[in-house]
Amino acid sequence: xxxxxxxxxxxxxxxxxxxxxxxxTKILVIVGAVACIVGGxxxxxxxxxxxxxxxxxxVNEAIQEKDMESLExxxxxxxxxxxxxxxxxxxxxxxxxxxxxxxxxxxxFVAKIFKGIQESxxxxxxxxxxxxxxxxxxxxxxxxxxxxLTGLLIGIASWCVVNIFEYGCELQRQSDETL
Numbered sequence: 718x719x720x721x722x723x724x725x726x727x728x729x730x731x732x733x734x735x736x737x738x739x740x741x742t743k744i745l746v747i748v749g750a751v752a753c754i755v756g757g758x759x760x761x762x763x764x765x766x767x768x769x770x771x772x773x774x775x776v777n778e779a780i781q782e783k784d785m786e787s788l789e790x791x792x793x794x795x796x797x798x799x800x801x802x803x804x805x806x807x808x809x810x811x812x813x814x815x816x817x818x819x820x821x822x823x824x825x826f827v828a829k830i831f832k833g834i835q836e837s838x839x840x841x842x843x844x845x846x847x848x849x850x851x852x853x854x855x856x857x858x859x860x861x862x863x864x865x866l867t868g869l870l871i872g873i874a875s876w877c878v879v880n881i882f883e884y885g886c887e888l889q890r891q892s893d894e895t896l
Contacts, residue, residue, distance in 0.1 A: 729835050736831040743824035746817050753814030757807045764803030771797040819859050823852040841885035850879055 760767060774797075796802050829848045834840045853875035861868030 725838065728840065732831040732835040736828055736835060739824050739828040739831060743821050743828065746821045746824060750814045750817035750821060753810050753817060757810035757814060760803055760810065761807035764807065767803035767806075768797070768800045771802050772800065816859065819855055823855050823859075826852040826855075839889050841882065841889035843886060846879065846882050846886055849882060853879065 793802075796805055826848050830845055830852075833842065833845045833848065837845070857868055857872040857875055860871050
């Protein structure tokens with residue numbers, strides 16, 4: 718029994734550390750999200766002057782033809798020439814801020830998982846499983862927006878992890894009833 722207690726204490730200790738790291742990271746991500754959204758709004762508010770500056774750089778050949786080695790750069794030049802660069806940049810930055818908000822939500826639930834493990838005698842509890850499902854679903858959805866294959870793989874792996882924890886929860890319940 719002493720070996721089990723030492724393992725549980727190790728799990729609780731690592732959960733305390735993970736909880737602190739998750740909370741600190743969540744705060745940093747929230748600050749980054751706010752900065753992105755405010756920056757994107759500021760760029761959008763100043764879009765006319767930013768577009769003029771970028772367009773003049775092309776006219777003055779500060780951005781030269783030889784720099785257009787890829788389609789991305791070519792499209793970037795065309796966006797600048799059309800006077801839409803600031804709007805595109807603002808949308809990208811605001812979208813990044815929204816993605817960071819999603820990450821902050823994930824970190825919030827991850828912190829709840831570690832707090833639950835830290836305060837419990839076992840990680841196999843229904844509230845921990847509920848808190849596990851939410852970030853895994855959010856991570857899957859966020860990844861699906863950028864890569865279908867990777868998102869599907871993450872979704873399948875997440876589903877398997879949740880099923881393993883649900884089985885562990887059932888075994889824990891049976892063990893508790895036996896005692």
